[in-house]
Every structure is written in C-alpha cells, then in structure tokens.
C-alpha cells in the first residue's frame with residue numbers, strides 16, 4: 001500500500017468517524033436513541049479502522065517532518081491531538097460500556113467529554129494532514 005493511499009484512507013476513516021459523532025449528537029438531542037446508537041457505533045468502528053491504518057503506516061513509512069511556517073502552531077496541534085487521541089480510547093470504552101449496560105445516567109455524565117475529545121481529535125487529524133501536505137517545505 002502506498003503512503004498516499006494510506007493517507008487518503010486515514011482521512012476518510014477519521015472524517016467519517018468525526019462526522020458520525022456529530023450526527024449522533026444531533027440525534028440524541030432529537031431523542032432518537034436508536035439512530036444515536038447506530039451513529040456512535042459507526043463512529044467507533046471507523047475510529048478502529050483509522051487506528052489500524054495508522055499502525056500499518058508507522059510500520060511501513062517513517063514520520064514526515066514538518067518544516068514549514070507556523071511551526072509552533074503545528075506542534076501545539078500535533079501534541080494536543082496525540083495526547084487526546086490516547087485519552088480518547090479509554091473514554092470511548094467507558095462511554096460505550098455504560099451505554100451497553102444500560103447505565104444511562106453515568107453514560108450521560110461522561111459522554112459529552114468523550115464526544116468533545118473525539119471531535120477535537122478528528123478535526124486536528126485533518127489539520128495535521130493539511131499542514132504536512134500544503135504548508136510544508
């Protein structure tokens with residue numbers, strides 16, 4: 001698999017995952033619980049595919065350095081993205097577990113944090129790609 005193909009697949013999967021979270025949030029606000037469930041599971045499946053692609057990419061290719069302008073902004077985005085992506089995993093597991101066990105009071109407490117972190121990771125994932133492709137020297 002070429003690096004370009006892996007990059008595109010990564011963008012598509014993290015994009016679908018982030019959009020699914022946003023759509024899932026809209027549906028729970030509309031009290032459509034089953035549709036909310038569908039989109040949140042969809043978001044989780046695509047996030048897992050993204051992680052898989054990320055692991056394959058880091059085995060096959062060295063990390064691409066960033067040498068463009070706005071280096072400080074880039075590093076801020078990269079670090080917060082990485083740290084929150086790691087935190088997102090246990091958050092997602094706990095949020096899903098509460099939901100599947102029917103513990104919706106607990107689910108409702110942690111879920112907004114999970115959703116925020118998830119969206120941040122997805123959006124900054126796209127930004128990092130944008131920096132590396134278009135603002136790099």
Ligand code: HEM
Nearest residue numbers: 028033037040041092095096099100104108111112114115
């Ligand atoms: C990681 C994935 C998920 C996230 C980020 C998430 C996020 C949320 C959020 C933000 C709320 C609204 C809280 C509020 O407005 O007070 C909510 C409520 C809810 N979620 Fe999820 N959710 C996820 C997965 C699921 C799953 C898999 C199910 C079903 C098995 C589910 C079932 C529900 C239900 C039934 C409510 C409404 C609870 C109530 O109002 O009593 N969620 N979720």
